[in-house]
Amino acid sequence: MEQVTFTINEDQHLERIDKLLSAMDEDWSRSQVQQWIKDNFVKVNGEPIKGNYKCKTGDEIVLTIPDPEPLDIEAEQMNLDIYYEDGDVLVVNKPRGMVVHPAPGHVTGTLVNGLMAHCKDLSGINGVMRPGIVHRIDKDTSGLLMVAKNDKAHESLVNQLVEKTVTRRYKAIVHGVIPHDKGTIDAPIGRDEKDRQSMTVTEKNSKDAVTHFQVIERYKDFTFVECQLETGRTHQIRVHMKYIGYPLAGDPKYGPKKTIDLNGQALHAGILGFDHPRTGDYLEFEAPLPKEFEDVLDWLRKRS
Secondary structure: OEEEEEEOOHHHOOOEHHHHHHOOOOOOOHHHHHHHHHOOOEEEOOEEOOOOOEOOOOOEEEEEEOOOOOOOOOOOOOOOEEEEEOOOEEEEEEOOOOOOOOEOOEOOOOHHHHHHHHOOOOOOOOOOOOOOEOOOOOOOOEEEEEEEOOHHHHHHHHHHHHOOOOEEEEEEEEEOOOOOOEEEEEOOEEEOOOOOOOEEEOOOOEEOOEEEEEEEEEOOOEEEEEEEEOOOOOOHHHHHHHHOOOOEOOOOOOOOOOOOOOOOOOEEEEEEEEEOOOOOOEEEEEOOOOHHHHHHHHHHHHHO
16 A cells, blocks of 8 residues: 655645545546545544545645555447557557546546557556556647557567657647747656645655757747657656746646646647567657647737
């Protein structure tokens, strides 16, 4: 079992405990959090509480996350946007709004559910809840993912991620006008101790994180950029761009409250490249921007 401890800050004062906890991780549905509360896995100041408890500044929250039970993942027919597939690997373009893999309390409608219906041969290294999943992108980020169809391919792709040889380039719209044409953000990322719902740049309990960015186009008060990941930390681009003062447009967690309404951050994993795990040949794929992303760019150009 994993244990998470944090203290309620002023911004979280009077927020319902079940709503607050379910926002900490996209894998935790509100119904799952409510069940944890019923099972006394959540304590406030050392005491069990009810799901409608309203947090108070200074409350100490201790969440004990039970070990996940094996899930019987249901295959679901979906119109997946497959860019490449052979006996070892598959590349898919995930739409905005889709969760990558199931979790307790959230077992349907994910990319993995669709993959299970599309092909029966997925690697089992990441267990029954994440078959074939080598890396993931956030629910509201669109774009390309590589999927392993056997364990040997999975190990090869993971090693390439560790060795930083995988090409991962994202398109993003950020607040503010970046004056320089390109740059590198080298700043470690870890859990925000003041807000356990978020990641932040910190030296404490963090991992190295490096993001390269290049300006594509500037507007009146926004900038269109391409970001290339050298590492793959949780929310890396979102955290790094906020850190240098240019948070992503539409980002409900790291961006300003008054922003472009995209139902999520303006971020698209557009280019993915890697060495084929069997042949060693370098493969690279590019997915165009979603229509809603292009519509925002057109609007920014017109108003500028």
